[in-house]
């Protein structure tokens with residue numbers, strides 16, 4: 223069993239999973255500064271919009287327990303009300319993104335827990351969130367697996383906000399001079415909104431709102447607000 227001989231079978235499996243995750247997921251080959259530079263570029267301007275949307279939905283729902291899927295560098299975490307939101311979890315496949323997020327927000331948000339996991343390949347239950355923020359993650363994961371992950375980590379009454387990208391006939395990766403971002407081009411897929419809605423319904427979530435925001439390059443973000451309530 224080579225260098226893993228002194229660890230239990232469970233630990234060995236976890237190590238192997240981590241190695242496979244790092245090797246296979248293209249997101250692990252994109253430096254955070256490249257991703258953020260791309261997202262902030264004037265042709266893209268997605269970072270600013272996502273920040274505003276995070277703020278809007280956090281203010282609207284005042285969660286006690288929030289879960290951010292594909293948290294990246296923590297864009298929008300500054301809008302967490304640390305007195306109301308007692309638990310904040312962020313999941314990402316890229317460990318270095320989480321390390322930077324911890325540096326940026328760990329001091330202010332003491333309740334921030336960052337987990338390095340592959341959403342498409344994790345059956346773990348970390349928390350029972352009453353608010354899930356899933357922006358631009360379904361483009362890169364198996365939709366059904368994503369909803370299974372959510373189902374394992376959400377409370378009976380909760381809000382689920384999903385933002386997806388609509389290309390409106392434009393190419394998926396905009397020209398910003400950031401070359402590394404093209405590594406995820408192969409894994410990117412346009413998410414079918416009906417498929418989202420069907421999957422949300424299977425875990426008891428109804429669509430309660432939606433909005434479309436047009437971006438400078440003609441693409442747009444579609445944001446869907448789902449809710450489930452144990453009292454209904």
Ligand SMILES: C[S@@+](CC[C@H](N)C(=O)[O-])C[C@H]1O[C@@H](n2cnc3c(N)ncnc32)[C@H](O)[C@@H]1O
Nearest residue numbers: 249292294314315316339340341342357358362
């Ligand atoms: C397009 S970025 C979106 C980041 C952030 N939500 C935002 O809106 O700016 C996708 C993020 O999801 C992460 N990611 C991609 N596939 C993942 C997976 N299978 N499991 C966990 N995180 C993943 C990437 O590392 C990246 O941080």
